[in-house]
Amino acid sequence: MKAMILAAGYATRLYPLTISRPKPLLPIKDKPIINYTMDQLENVPNLSEVYVVTNHRFYKNFKVWASDYKGKKKVTVINDRTLTNEERLGAIGDIQLVIKEAKINDDLIIVAGDNLFAFDIRKFVDFSRSRVPYCSVALYDINSIEEAKKFGIVTIDKNNKILHFTEKPAKPESTLVAICLYYFPKEKLSVVSKYLEQSKHSDAPGNYISWLVKKEDVFGFTFSEEWYDIGDKKTYESIKDSYKGRQV
16 A cells, blocks of 8 residues: 655645745644644555655655655655646646556555644544445545535545535535645556546646546545645634644
């Protein structure tokens, strides 16, 4: 099993904080955001390597971080070779780049570098592995129709199969948000390139899941613990000194 952390964005909504430092390396309490994700991944059995995909502007920042990282998992930083927000490959483009360059042929956990979640990721992995060869997505009930408009929204059946997935709907059918935490079995990795061939939307991963749901089964793992999508300065400032993370 492998994992991929998406960290190739330019985080323009957090300027000036992210002009010279990537968002996943901003501090939350006593450590960078990305370290909370790594803490989770360190606990996943049979996970042999974590790929961090970033852009050329922040490649050196992540190389320094990786050299200082003291965890047990192997970390490889991959440069997507873009320099500006306008050039970015998009999340799905970056996923395909890493799959191809690293020649990944294993089940793959994918997580956004700016997501903080307090549930034990091993529960998500166990849930997902029981649904192989299908893909799985982590879900969170945001309990607000207005907030739901900002995210990918899903409806699920009694077996946790996703019935509908809509990216940033004007009229959400539910308040169940798909967060950027995915499990792609190795049998499904080739489907990413098929999506890119058929679609012009290479950015939001939700667009890929929306497309996939129409073609085959995709399952949703719902959790209720703390979760933050650090998309702007208001969210970052509200938790940077108070986030507790997963309680062991």
